[in-house]
Amino acid sequence: MAKLDLGKVKALFTEIKDHWDTPAPGKYVPYKEYKDVVFAVGSNYAGSKVLEYISFASACYLIMHHYKLPYLTFSVISILNMPLGYISALMWWFVCDNLGFLPKKTERKFYFVYGLMALFGISTILFDYSRLFDPTSSFITYLNGLEGMNATACFKTFGTHFLYTGWVGARNIFWRKKLLPKYGRYKYSLYCDVVPKCIMVFLIGWLPVYNIPDVATRVWVANLMFATYNVFGFANNMEICTKSISPNLQERIYVRSYPVKISHFFHTIVGIIIPAVIGALRYEWADINVYRYVIPITFTVLAGFTMAFAGKIKERIPQPPVEKKVQIKFWDGMFGVLKNKYLLIKNVVALIDSLGNGMLPFVTIIYFYTFRLSGLPYSLITILISFAGTPPDFLSPYFLKRFSYKQIMIFYQLTRAVGYAIIAAAMWFCGDNLTLCGTICIVVMFFMEMTKTVPTTAGHDMDVRIGDYQMYLSGERLESFAGVFSWFTGPIVSFVGLLIPLMLLAYGFNSNWDVLFIDASRRSIIVIPIIVDVIGFTLMTLPYLFWDYDSKKQNMVMEVLKRRAQVTEKKAKEAGETVSGGYLG
Amino acid sequence: MSKKEIKINNQNIEAHLDIPEDEIWTYRVEGLAAPHINKPYKYYTFKKIVFALVIIVAISLSMYFSVRTVQKDTFEYKEITDGTEVTYELSKYSNTGYMTVLDIDYVSTLSYDRENPDVNTNFIVDKDESKKVSSVRAYALNCDEKIQVINIGAGVTNVDPKAFYSCWALQRIEVDENNPNYCDIDGVLYSKDMKTLICVPCDHDTYRAEKYGHAEYDENGFRIEPAEDSENFAQYKKDVLTYVIPSSVETIGQLAFNYANMTDVYIPEGVKTIETLGFFEIPRLAGIYTYKGEYADTHFTGEEALGEVYLSLPEGLEYIGSDCFSYNQAMTYVYIPESVTFIGHHAFWDTCYKQDGELKGVTVINIARSEDDFKANVKTGDSWRPSYDYMLFKKSLDVNYSAQRETK
Numbered sequence: 001m002a003k004l005d006l007g008k009v010k011a012l013f014t015e016i017k018d019h020w021d022t023p024a025p026g027k028y029v030p031y032k033e034y035k036d037v038v039f040a041v042g043s044n045y046a047g048s049k050v051l052e053y054i055s056f057a058s059a060c061y062l063i064m065h066h067y068k069l070p071y072l073t074f075s076v077i078s079i080l081n082m083p084l085g086y087i088s089a090l091m092w093w094f095v096c097d098n099l100g101f102l103p104k105k106t107e108r109k110f111y112f113v114y115g116l117m118a119l120f121g122i123s124t125i126l127f128d129y130s131r132l133f134d135p136t137s138s139f140i141t142y143l144n145g146l147e148g149m150n151a152t153a154c155f156k157t158f159g160t161h162f163l164y165t166g167w168v169g170a171r172n173i174f175w176r177k178k179l180l181p182k183y184g185r186y187k188y189s190l191y192c193d194v195v196p197k198c199i200m201v202f203l204i205g206w207l208p209v210y211n212i213p214d215v216a217t218r219v220w221v222a223n224l225m226f227a228t229y230n231v232f233g234f235a236n237n238m239e240i241c242t243k244s245i246s247p248n249l250q251e252r253i254y255v256r257s258y259p260v261k262i263s264h265f266f267h268t269i270v271g272i273i274i275p276a277v278i279g280a281l282r283y284e285w286a287d288i289n290v291y292r293y294v295i296p297i298t299f300t301v302l303a304g305f306t307m308a309f310a311g312k313i314k315e316r317i318p319q320p321p322v323e324k325k326v327q328i329k330f331w332d333g334m335f336g337v338l339k340n341k342y343l344l345i346k347n348v349v350a351l352i353d354s355l356g357n358g359m360l361p362f363v364t365i366i367y368f369y370t371f372r373l374s375g376l377p378y379s380l381i382t383i384l385i386s387f388a389g390t391p392p393d394f395l396s397p398y399f400l401k402r403f404s405y406k407q408i409m410i411f412y413q414l415t416r417a418v419g420y421a422i423i424a425a426a427m428w429f430c431g432d433n434l435t436l437c438g439t440i441c442i443v444v445m446f447f448m449e450m451t452k453t454v455p456t457t458a459g460h461d462m463d464v465r466i467g468d469y470q471m472y473l474s475g476e477r478l479e480s481f482a483g484v485f486s487w488f489t490g491p492i493v494s495f496v497g498l499l500i501p502l503m504l505l506a507y508g509f510n511s512n513w514d515v516l517f518i519d520a521s522r523r524s525i526i527v528i529p530i531i532v533d534v535i536g537f538t539l540m541t542l543p544y545l546f547w548d549y550d551s552k553k554q555n556m557v558m559e560v561l562k563r564r565a566q567v568t569e570k571k572a573k574e575a576g577e578t579v580s581g582g583y584l585g
Numbered sequence: 586m587s588k589k590e591i592k593i594n595n596q597n598i599e600a601h602l603d604i605p606e607d608e609i610w611t612y613r614v615e616g617l618a619a620p621h622i623n624k625p626y627k628y629y630t631f632k633k634i635v636f637a638l639v640i641i642v643a644i645s646l647s648m649y650f651s652v653r654t655v656q657k658d659t660f661e662y663k664e665i666t667d668g669t670e671v672t673y674e675l676s677k678y679s680n681t682g683y684m685t686v687l688d689i690d691y692v693s694t695l696s697y698d699r700e701n702p703d704v705n706t707n708f709i710v711d712k713d714e715s716k717k718v719s720s721v722r723a724y725a726l727n728c729d730e731k732i733q734v735i736n737i738g739a740g741v742t743n744v745d746p747k748a749f750y751s752c753w754a755l756q757r758i759e760v761d762e763n764n765p766n767y768c769d770i771d772g773v774l775y776s777k778d779m780k781t782l783i784c785v786p787c788d789h790d791t792y793r794a795e796k797y798g799h800a801e802y803d804e805n806g807f808r809i810e811p812a813e814d815s816e817n818f819a820q821y822k823k824d825v826l827t828y829v830i831p832s833s834v835e836t837i838g839q840l841a842f843n844y845a846n847m848t849d850v851y852i853p854e855g856v857k858t859i860e861t862l863g864f865f866e867i868p869r870l871a872g873i874y875t876y877k878g879e880y881a882d883t884h885f886t887g888e889e890a891l892g893e894v895y896l897s898l899p900e901g902l903e904y905i906g907s908d909c910f911s912y913n914q915a916m917t918y919v920y921i922p923e924s925v926t927f928i929g930h931h932a933f934w935d936t937c938y939k940q941d942g943e944l945k946g947v948t949v950i951n952i953a954r955s956e957d958d959f960k961a962n963v964k965t966g967d968s969w970r971p972s973y974d975y976m977l978f979k980k981s982l983d984v985n986y987s988a989q990r991e992t993k
Contacts, residue, residue, distance in 0.1 A: 068728075070728060072655065075651075075655060076655050079648070079651045079652065079655065082644075082647070082648065082651075083644070083648070086640075086644060134699075135702055135704050135707065136697040136698065136699045136701070136702075136707055141681065141697060142656060144681050144682045144683070144704070145656070145657060145659065145679055145681055145682070146655060146656075147655065147657070147679065150682045213805070213806075213807070214730075215730050216682065276977065279974065280974065282938055282940065331626075331629070331633060332623070334636065335621075335626055335632065336621065339618060339621065341618070372931060372934060372968060374979075375974060375977065375978070375979065376977040376978055377978060377979060434930065434966075434967040434968075435967065469617070472614070472617070472620055473618060473620050473621060473622075474620070474621065474622060475610065475620070475622040475623070487640050487643070487644075488639070488640070488643055490647070491643045491644055491646060491647025491648075492643075492647065494647055494651055495647055495650050495651050495654070498651060498654045498655065502654065505724075505727070506724070507724070508723065508724040508727055508747060508750060510724075510727045510728040510751070511728045511751075512727075512728050512750070512751040514751075514843075514865070514866065515724075515727075515750065515751075517862060517865070517908050517911070517931075518747070518839075518840075518861065518862065519861070519907065521747075548616075549617075553614060553616055553617055556602060556614040556615075557614055557617070559601065559602045559604075560602065560604065560609070560612055560614060560620075563602070563604045563609055563612075564609045564610070567606050567609050568609075
């Protein structure tokens with residue numbers, strides 16, 4: 001048995017003590033910040049996970065059980081929103097990749113356009129534009145025939161997207177400019193969004209929109225309510241912030257492997273408590289009090305914790321001061337991201353991944369409809385499976401050194417394909433034997449979770465490297481202009497994303513989830529989309545064969561970025577200009 | 586050095602580049618593309634045009650195919666050939682949003698009366714009487730919220746039990762009297778020989794309320810029921826909330842009563858099978874009774890008309906399908922007669938619950954057979970007994986073997 005090396009433990013303790021407030025030579029993050037990462041990321045991550053219980057999507061129990069909205073309606077809404085999405089994306093990218101700092105004239109034009117959009121959106125909600133058309137025209141009868149919609153609802157849904165886009169766009173310029181220099185590019189939004197988000201989370205449970213009898217009215221009112229809810233974000237910002245916590249590659253991976261992973265225990269604890277509390281309610285998951293009390297109160301507490309620690313985490317991307325950064329012209333942004341080979345690889349993978357779009361959350365279905373889990377047993381089994389990924393995660397630094405990202409990602413896709421194939425076979429051939437089928441599913445999911453965390457860490461680091469490489473290529477990370485790939489893939493994705501919902505509709509899945517209690521229907525509804533997903537995972541290995549961006553290249557890119565920051569800041573100071581928001585590395 | 590060591594060394598390599606100040610925006614790292622910052626592109630205009638064209642074509646194609654895909658005809662049929670005759674299966678019906686009556690007899694198409702601006706009446710259903718509909722596919726009318734009446738024609742010989750699943754507004758299913766396989770009794774679908782009850786429409790109680798003069802509506806058009814302590818509630822319960830299954834019935838079909846608004850049901854003693862989800866999610870269903878007499882009607886006038894009546898499931902019942910009585914928390918008494926040989930998984934799921942620390946609903950399952958006899962001769966599915974919260978976990982309900990049936 002290996003002896004505990006007391007010398008090493010003591011050295012580690014001394015190292016932490018000595019560098020509690022100031023980072024060790026060659027490093028950038030003091031150990032005190034490791035502690036802050038645990039609390040900030042922990043509460044932010046757990047809070048964002050709590051919000052997964054509420055979404056305007058078919059996978060949300062609130063939507064499907066209480067609102068009873070037809071499954072295909074969500075696809076119809078996304079098609080209605082698609083054209084405006086393309087136009088608004090242009091403006092959005094331009095604002096984001098210039099960090100909200102636009103030339104005065106351009107800024108005024110943008111505010112004007114966003115204002116018009118919002119006004120048009122409000123007018124569609126107040127007035128019924130469908131009355132301007134002949135009710136017997138093919139256009140109106142077509143809209144009336146859409147699943148869960150009618151012409152009135154279509155116009156209002158269309159207008160809601162205008163309102164949403166205008167509102168979000170104007171806020172984006174205003175708050176970025178005001179908060180980004182002080183709080184950094186990844187966490188500034190928490191400061192302006194957290195309070196309205198908490199209010200909206202409460203309103204969603206308390207506004208009785210689900211009692212509206214007419215389905216088409218229910219659809220557009222719910223869409224409006226959730227659009228307002230989505231104006232305010234509470235994403236996993238603090239964890240994203242840790243991706244750029246240090247320009248030192250190893251230190252970055254250490255932070256992401258230890259304090260960040262430890263912080264996920266917050267989510268584990270919340271993940272045990274919430275289902276246990278829900279299990280104690282009379283109607284369990286179907287009880288509306290889940291959305292009136294359990295979710296809002298939990299979220300508000302976690303949001304409070306997040307804000308208490310958010311200020312203590314720093315972004316350390318080597319970059320010139322905000323005032324001296326490279327101004328990105330629209331077409332330069334477009335062509336800049338198209339030159340990034342590694343971004344292309346990731347986008348091709350995402351495109352293939354869309355083969356599984358539209359499938360139901362089959363793990364949840366297995367838990368709820370096959371095994372009828374609720375309360376503490378549900379908590380324990382979900383925690384057991386999600387915990388499976390934690391031990392391998394602590395070994396991430398070793399695996400990331402030992403294997404190339406290419407190997408890790410190919411291994412990941414293949415394990416998904418094999419795992420899902422086994423689950424599909426178990427559901428198909430022994431779905432009637434709940435014990436046997438359940439055991440197979442749980443064991444496979446356990447192993448899949450075990451083999452997921454290292455590739456996830458690798459995937460995050462690949463994203464950061466892609467951003468660094470883009471900064472080297474174009475002078476900015478162009479994280480928003482990177483969305484131009486979705487312009488090409490989006491049309492395909494949206495079409496492919498319709499196929500599974502249509503398939504599910506044929507097997508009986510519409511707005512009533514109870515169809516999943518019918519064994520034969522449940523089997524088809526789960527298994528057929530999984531088979532499509534298995535094909536997708538297998539194909540997703542191919543693009544990774546072209547990934548050749550190794551650590552040597554990454555280190556050299558970082559050197560270039562540091563040098564640019566140094567020279568730019570030096571020149572600005574020589575010219576006597578005030579600068580902020582830069583980082584020399 | 587081994588390949589592994591080389592790889593690890595590569596990870597740790599410290600790069601030191603000596604970049605002159607005037608080359609910071611142009612310095613190219615070996616093996617990577619050169620930076621392109623604030624410099625003009627070659628063929629800039631041409632590239633812009635190509636880019637814009639590709640995007641426009643991609644978006645247009647996507648919109649076209651997406652719109653085509655979600656566009657559904659009101660009626661969709663599939664041709665069926667049995668060698669001698671070509672008939673059609675109604676595979677999908679998509680409501681225009683305003684249709685409340687649906688005829689299933691001939692292949693139909695929809696057109697609009699351009700002179701009529703009223704969306705509730707401006708459509709015309711055109712029937713092609715040379716094309717007969719013989720079958721209705723599973724989930725053909727899945728989750729429709731408008732259709733109130735379905736008329737099934739003489740030629741329809743096969744209706745899937747799931748065809749009208751979750752048609753929330755459906756009050757009546759009327760069958761042509763010449764149909765060889767099906768009939769209806771007062772808007773409820775039966776097999777022609779009256780041995781199988783196939784479908785009680787979800788909103789059948791509204792039809793009964795209107796028929797027996799109990800229908801009242803609020804200003805929003807919602808039907809309101811008499812209060813339980815009002816003087817006419819007893820009669821309302823008899824006329825609307827109680828259903829008598831005719832004595833000829835031997836099988837209660839899959840999903841037959843799902844989501845029905847009823848408090849009591851009288852089952853004839855001849856029933857042998859209750860299929861999967863036969864009485865699924867009927868939250869007000871408190872009384873399940875069996876009667877021995879002959880009764881052809883479905884309207885409850887009083888127990889004296891039904892002959893001898895006893896509590897719970899009928900003697901002679903053999904098969905209880907999966908999720909048969911799930912989520913019926915108003916039930917309080919279950920007795921499984923000796924004749925039962927199969928109980929499907931989750932048959933009585935969630936029929937008990939805890940309130941203020943006290944167990945409510947079905948608190949014990951009574952079984953006629955002895956424990957040994959039951960375990961040896963009755964096939965049961967997983968979790969056929971309900972379970973309840975017990976010390977943070979779930980505990981299956983107790984079973985009372987060799988039980989005597991309670992008397993009324």
